[in-house]
Amino acid sequence: MSTLTQPEFVLGLFEAAPATFSSLRQLGKESFYAQGLPALKSEEYKFTPIAKKLENSITEFSPAEQVTISAEQVKSAVFPGFVGVVLVFSNGYFIPGLSSKTEGLTIHSLSAEENTPLGSIADAAKDPFTALNQATFVNGIHISIAKKVSIESPILLLQFHQAKGGQVISPRIWIEAGDFSKATFIDYHISLDDAPYFVNKVVEIKGGINADLTYHSLQQEHNQVIEVSNLVTDIQKDSQFTSTQITLSGDMVRNNLTLNLLGSNSVGNMYGIYLLNGKTHVDNHTNVDHTIPHAESNELYKGILADQSRGVFNGKIFVRQIAQKTNAFQQNNNILLSEDAIINTKPQLEIWADDVKCSHGCTVGQLDEEALFYLQARGIDKITARGLLLYAFAGEVLDKIEVESLQKYIVNQIQERLGSNF
Amino acid sequence: MLSIKNLHASIEGTPILRGINLEVKAGEVHAIMGPTGSGKSTLASVLAGREEYEVTEGEVLFQGKELLPLSPEDRAREGVFLAFQYPIEIPGVSTTNFLRTALNQVREYRGQEPLDAVKFLSLMKEKMALVEIDQKLLSRSLNEGFSGGEKKRNEIFQMAMLEPVLSILDETDSGLDIDALRIVSNGVNKLKSEKTATIVVTHYQRLLDYIVPDFVHVLYKGRIVKSGTKELALELEEKGYDWIKEEVDSTATV
Numbered sequence A: 001m002s003t004l005t006q007p008e009f010v011l012g013l014f015e016a017a018p019a020t021f022s023s024l025r026q027l028g029k030e031s032f033y034a035q036g037l038p039a040l041k042s043e044e045y046k047f048t049p050i051a052k053k054l055e056n057s058i059t060e061f062s063p064a065e066q067v068t069i070s071a072e073q074v075k076s077a078v079f080p081g082f083v084g085v086v087l088v089f090s091n092g093y094f095i096p097g098l099s100s101k102t103e104g105l106t107i108h109s110l111s112a113e114e115n116t117p118l119g120s121i122a123d124a125a126k127d128p129f130t131a132l133n134q135a136t137f138v139n140g141i142h143i144s145i146a147k148k149v150s151i152e153s154p155i156l157l158l159q160f161h162q163a164k165g166g167q168v169i170s171p172r173i174w175i176e177a178g179d180f181s182k183a184t185f186i187d188y189h190i191s192l193d194d195a196p197y198f199v200n201k202v203v204e205i206k207g208g209i210n211a212d213l214t215y216h217s218l219q220q221e222h223n224q225v226i227e228v229s230n231l232v233t234d235i236q237k238d239s240q241f242t243s244t245q246i247t248l249s250g251d252m253v254r255n256n257l258t259l260n261l262l263g264s265n266s267v268g269n270m271y272g273i274y275l276l277n278g279k280t281h282v283d284n285h286t287n288v289d290h291t292i293p294h295a296e297s298n299e300l301y302k303g304i305l306a307d308q309s310r311g312v313f314n315g316k317i318f319v320r321q322i323a324q325k326t327n328a329f330q331q332n333n334n335i336l337l338s339e340d341a342i343i344n345t346k347p348q349l350e351i352w353a354d355d356v357k358c359s360h361g362c363t364v365g366q367l368d369e370e371a372l373f374y375l376q377a378r379g380i381d382k383i384t385a386r387g388l389l390l391y392a393f394a395g396e397v398l399d400k401i402e403v404e405s406l407q408k409y410i411v412n413q414i415q416e417r418l419g420s421n422f
Numbered sequence B: 001m002l003s004i005k006n007l008h009a010s011i012e013g014t015p016i017l018r019g020i021n022l023e024v025k026a027g028e029v030h031a032i033m034g035p036t037g038s039g040k041s042t043l044a045s046v047l048a049g050r051e052e053y054e055v056t057e058g059e060v061l062f063q064g065k066e067l068l069p070l071s072p073e074d075r076a077r078e079g080v081f082l083a084f085q086y087p088i089e090i091p092g093v094s095t096t097n098f099l100r101t102a103l104n105q106v107r108e109y110r111g112q113e114p115l116d117a118v119k120f121l122s123l124m125k126e127k128m129a130l131v132e133i134d135q136k137l138l139s140r141s142l143n144e145g146f147s148g149g150e151k152k153r154n155e156i157f158q159m160a161m162l163e164p165v166l167s168i169l170d171e172t173d174s175g176l177d178i179d180a181l182r183i184v185s186n187g188v189n190k191l192k193s194e195k196t197a198t199i200v201v202t203h204y205q206r207l208l209d210y211i212v213p214d215f216v217h218v219l220y221k222g223r224i225v226k227s228g229t230k231e232l233a234l235e236l237e238e239k240g241y242d243w244i245k246e247e248v249d250s251t252a253t254v
């Protein structure tokens, strides 16, 4: 556990916390004080000195207020060709007036749903930022999908962020999906200007049995943004959950992804791409807990790091003693484009069952110079050739994004970056 | 068309090419033979612009232009094509995938209109027939899991697509069975014209039954130590290289 760092500077956040969910917030606060912000030597945050970063960059530890979002802004933020439900947020506040609806999908502001069992999936005791969010979150959202409902079009969570004074944005998202339901979410963060802020997000997803849920997350905020995101999901019998995490920018970003496989024949997929340049620091910590026999997890994260960027990948696979016949696969591949870029990659396997299939691997390499020469020798200029190769490297993960408009958008973003002097 | 003068090149400080002189005119086919390790592929790579090799002396003129200062892509656009001895695998990039980019960049350089998807496809069909290659192969990751023959055929297919002025075929025949050899050679022969030239690097005279050379050169220890006509290849086939090595090594002055 982390050495205690009792940060004075978060006090303002507690003071400004809304009056809703008061006992839950109190528990969050206690849990936060029991943990403190992760200290420099904290094992869980070893390569990501987030507390220090916060102390240096966040000038005002108070919640960023809701800012006005226009329908025009929403329209231009949505990916070209996107067809589906759009849910709009401003600094974590859900804005029903700008959001759309669909049959089988029920949406409320969290303030209207005070009996939502927040914290029952994302355990505040396990992570100080989850605790901090639980104590201080603003008006988030409660999404529920009825039993046997298949929502074919994707649900876009459009999260606009803007904090003039370098404040804190604490989105809270609760999703519950009934038995035999199906839905795809896209969580997309957008900066409205380039002032710094800290996003501390918690997403809890409670899946029913035989549910099929996908959560795509696209982080493309500006390079002053500090973000900690916690996504925790319970996956029941015969269900499938897929996460894709695409990170293209930011100052320091930490993503904690936790999949609890709770029912047999369940599948958890974790895919990610981080395409980093400048001084961007991105840390993906994933944790899959095989608690029952006959479940499967698949993980593939790919990183491309340029300039002085830094990546961290830590993939934990926990297979409990009773979780026989587990299949767990993990792969993390990285390409370093500069000598100053750094990646720390570590599989973390704890396997207590004896009849399991488990594989993991990580690679760190440079761009294949021979492949580059081959393409140049066919008449392709060096930058385009490099883009082609890097794009091919990332392609395996991009193929997992089944929402066509989103995939196209990300492909364009990546190609634009790789085709330039990235 | 191609004029190589006193070309010296080294890799990591070790000299590999030690004074190559070669004149190739439009319409000609030159065969380069020689024992393994003599520098044949190095010569091909230096002409194509591989950066690992350092040219320490000499010059190369291609259609009157200095070749050596050009980037590999500009050499390709000028019309130099290298069919690799060991075509590499590129996971996630298919031939179709990169070739349209390549062809359009080459066309742009040559002041031609880019080909749209439809025109590109019909050109592909035409050239595929030439080397009897399957479209499925071309949509797979480049050379991944290809047989030796498929890799070489793909090289010639790309050559057909890019319509080079000077083609350098580095052991394109190695590892081919007789049918594949016939197909590949036919392809190369159909692409030949009075305006183009071909350099074939090979160990085997059997290729030269199909692609008949005007000149045969023997490369040994980084120099062309013997040149002749196609009869030289037959002689080499019969007698091996020892007699040439002896001749060279006994008069060596280095």
Ligand SMILES: Nc1ncnc2c1ncn2[C@@H]1O[C@H](COP(=O)(O)OP(=O)(O)OP(=O)(O)O)[C@@H](O)[C@H]1O
Pocket (backbone or CB within 6 Å): B011, B012, B016, B034, B035, B036, B037, B038, B039, B040, B041, B042, B043, B052, B085
């Ligand atoms: N990248 C390299 N690093 C070090 N030495 C090299 C490198 N490439 C080539 N050489 C050396 O240069 C010499 C010439 O090699 P090259 O490949 O040109 O020969 P070759 O005539 O094509 O032989 P083969 O008939 O076997 O294809 C060899 O001694 C080889 O070991």
Ligand SMILES: [Mg+2]
Pocket (backbone or CB within 6 Å): B040, B041, B042, B085, B170, B171
């Ligand atoms: Mg060779």
